[in-house]
Amino acid sequence: MPDIQELQKICSQVRRDIVRMVHKPQSGHPGGSLGCVEYFVALYFNIMKHNPKNFTIDGKGEDLFFLSNGHISPVFYSTLARSGYFPVKELDTFRMIDSRLQGHPTTHEGLEGVRVASGSLGQGLSVACGAALTKKMNGENTLVYSLHGDGEIQEGQIWEAAMFAAHHKIDNLISTIDYNGRQIDGDTEDVMSLGNVEAKWQAFGWHTMKMNGNNIEEVISGLNQAKAETGKGKPIMIIMTTEMGQGVDFMMGSHKWHGVAPNDEQLASALSQLEETLGDY
Amino acid sequence: MEKTLPKFVSTEKKDTRSGFGDGLYELGQKNKDVVALCADLTGSLKMDKFEKEFPDRFFQVGIAEANMIGVAAGMTIGGKIPFTGTFANFSTGRVYDQIRQSVAYSGKNVKICASHAGLTLGEDGATHQILEDIGLMKMLPGMTVINPCDYNQTKAATIAIAEHKGPVYLRFGRPKVPVFTDPNQKFEIGKALLLNEGTDVSIFATGHLVWEALKACEALAEEGISAEVINIHTIKPLDEEAVLASAKKTGCVVTAEEHQYNGGLGESVARVLSQHLPTPMEFVAVNDSFGESGTPEQLMEKYGLSSNAIIKSVKAVLQRK
Numbered sequence: 377m378p379d380i381q382e383l384q385k386i387c388s389q390v391r392r393d394i395v396r397m398v399h400k401p402q403s404g405h406p407g408g409s410l411g412c413v414e415y416f417v418a419l420y421f422n423i424m425k426h427n428p429k430n431f432t433i434d435g436k437g438e439d440l441f442f443l444s445n446g447h448i449s450p451v452f453y454s455t456l457a458r459s460g461y462f463p464v465k466e467l468d469t470f471r472m473i474d475s476r477l478q479g480h481p482t483t484h485e486g487l488e489g490v491r492v493a494s495g496s497l498g499q500g501l502s503v504a505c506g507a508a509l510t511k512k513m514n515g516e517n518t519l520v521y522s523l524h525g526d527g528e529i530q531e532g533q534i535w536e537a538a539m540f541a542a543h544h545k546i547d548n549l550i551s552t553i554d555y556n557g558r559q560i561d562g563d564t565e566d567v568m569s570l571g572n573v574e575a576k577w578q579a580f581g582w583h584t585m586k587m588n589g590n591n592i593e594e595v596i597s598g599l600n601q602a603k604a605e606t607g608k609g610k611p612i613m614i615i616m617t618t619e620m621g622q623g624v625d626f627m628m629g630s631h632k633w634h635g636v637a638p639n640d641e642q643l644a645s646a647l648s649q650l651e652e653t654l655g656d657y
Numbered sequence: 658m659e660k661t662l663p664k665f666v667s668t669e670k671k672d673t674r675s676g677f678g679d680g681l682y683e684l685g686q687k688n689k690d691v692v693a694l695c696a697d698l699t700g701s702l703k704m705d706k707f708e709k710e711f712p713d714r715f716f717q718v719g720i721a722e723a724n725m726i727g728v729a730a731g732m733t734i735g736g737k738i739p740f741t742g743t744f745a746n747f748s749t750g751r752v753y754d755q756i757r758q759s760v761a762y763s764g765k766n767v768k769i770c771a772s773h774a775g776l777t778l779g780e781d782g783a784t785h786q787i788l789e790d791i792g793l794m795k796m797l798p799g800m801t802v803i804n805p806c807d808y809n810q811t812k813a814a815t816i817a818i819a820e821h822k823g824p825v826y827l828r829f830g831r832p833k834v835p836v837f838t839d840p841n842q843k844f845e846i847g848k849a850l851l852l853n854e855g856t857d858v859s860i861f862a863t864g865h866l867v868w869e870a871l872k873a874c875e876a877l878a879e880e881g882i883s884a885e886v887i888n889i890h891t892i893k894p895l896d897e898e899a900v901l902a903s904a905k906k907t908g909c910v911v912t913a914e915e916h917q918y919n920g921g922l923g924e925s926v927a928r929v930l931s932q933h934l935p936t937p938m939e940f941v942a943v944n945d946s947f948g949e950s951g952t953p954e955q956l957m958e959k960y961g962l963s964s965n966a967i968i969k970s971v972k973a974v975l976q977r978k
Contacts, residue, residue: 433734434734434735434736435734435735436735436736440734442731482762482763483762483763483764484762484763484764491734492730492731492734492759492763492765493758493759493762493763494758495758496754496757496758498723499723499727499754499755499758499759500727501727502723502724502725502726502727502728502730502731502755502759503727503728503730503731503734503759504731505724505727505728505731506727506728506729506730506731506732506733506734506739507731507732507734507735508731509716509728509731509732510731510732510733510734510735510736510737511735513692513713513714513735513737514735514736532723533721533723533724533727533755536718536719536721536723536724537724537727537728539719539721540718540719540721540724540728543719544716
């Protein structure tokens with residue numbers, strides 16, 4: 377298993393992949409992708425028990441991950457490729473015609489690592505609940521992970537699923553909210569204030585935790601703590617604080633890079649801030 | 658030899674939703690991967706027998722249909738075959754995007770089972786009487802759409818769809834209607850059933866309208882009109898061969914369904930015919946309007962979905978041959 381230094385190197389490479397992926401088609405969502413790099417790298421290179429070389433939709437005997445806020449597909453795709461699900465060079469086809477790397481993740485083109493389509497927000501928690509229940513029915517002690525945007529919890533279906541998971545004691549589920557405080561139209565507090573997010577999940581019967589999502593060591597220890605809380609009758613929600621655009625100075629500090637691609641000059645500037653560690657695709 | 662007039666008999670009246678409930682129960686016994694989810698309408702969907710016998714495979718989701726569809730999609734990951742149950746209105750329009758993204762586009766093996774479809778829901782009125790669901794569901798790529806005609810066929814269809822890999826929309830209803838199909842039938846998805854051979858006109862009917870079509874056929878025979886009646890229980894994929902063969906033989910067509918004209922069986926039949934064999938057609942369906950409160954019989958008569966309406970359409974289409 378890679379050590380912290382190696383994980384940090386992977387993070388740097390994933391960030392390079394993200395900005396290059398959205399640059400080529402001049403389309404995609406770099407902001408949230410950059411903010412969630414440590415979470416993805418921790419999950420796929422340290423936390424999850426999974427089988428990248430022999431992908432099946434059913435994933436029996438494996439931990440499963442569901443990306444509910446599908447627009448951060450660049451970080452998902454880069455992590456999947458870098459952990460061995462499909463060739464890294466395929467990242468070059470992101471959002472292009474005939475690609476398996478659709479703008480938002482889908483099972484439709486048979487891309488290894490994706491188990492459900494997402495993009496239309498608010499649906500992934502329900503799907504994760506269903507998959508977690510099937511794990512239980514199948515007698516597995518594996519876990520299900522899901523990631524959600526903070527803006528995404530404005531969707532009503534999230535709270536239907538929140539109630540459902542607690543009622544059915546889905547305690548093999550570790551969900552995380554990317555709490556960056558920003559969404560397309562601005563800060564979440566201005567667009568539709570989320571209030572006390574942690575208190576809301578607690579009130580819905582979840583075990584809640586907080587962690588800093590932009591520190592790989594804290595993410596790993598946070599996810600390990602979450603794992604220790606599984607099997608205790610409650611679903612788990614991690615409120616993960618991140619910085620949108622993390623790692624690229626001009627993309628940080630606002631919502632403006634939620635869904636905008638860098639131009640040539642901006643790409644060069646971004647890449648100059650991110651070390652090429654594993655080789656660009 | 659004296660020509661015998663067609664006569665169709667029904668031994669009893671039963672609701673198609675009970676066909677679903679009994680089919681689901683039977684499936685529960687023979688297929689351990691079958692799981693069921695219900696949004697607070699277990700009694701209405703007749704899912705209580707399954708719930709009682711297989712509590713570990715039954716999931717109450719409360720009044721949260723969007724979540725139910727998503728959970729069902731997730732349950733397929735790992736090999737379960739989820740059957741969701743609620744009214745047709747809440748099974749389709751209310752959760753269209755969930756079905757589109759998490760089920761259809763994701764190719765998930767979810768069986769969306771919808772009761773109380775159409776006007777025959779009755780007294781609850783238009784808020785619950787969905788007449789657009791066939792259209793909504795048939796437009797989704799990869800979705801199979803089935804509307805069986807009686808208790809026996811609904812039970813057989815319920816059992817059959819578990820063997821089919823892929824999303825299915827199974828539509829049935831609330832009222833007790835005549836039972837007239839074989840209790841031991843094997844249900845074949847996508848295979849139209851010839852119920853009466855005829856030479857003058859083809860009547861393609863689905864769901865509750867199949868019995869009405871048979872009654873119309875009997876009355877027309879007494880007037881010397883020979884109607885071919887075909888039960889289109891599967892609207893998608895449509896049995897195009899059966900449609901074309903019958904239309905070629907009779908030269909005119911009437912479709913009958915408990916649904917809007919727009920998006921219904923009639924449009925599917927019209928597409929096939931207009932492309933391959935332009936044929937005069939009339940449509941028995943709801944004319945771009947909402948329903949209202951009333952008894953099922955009153956509503957079917959008022960909105961033109963009875964055997965009388967079929968007879969009228971047959972006579973109209975015969976004029977255009």
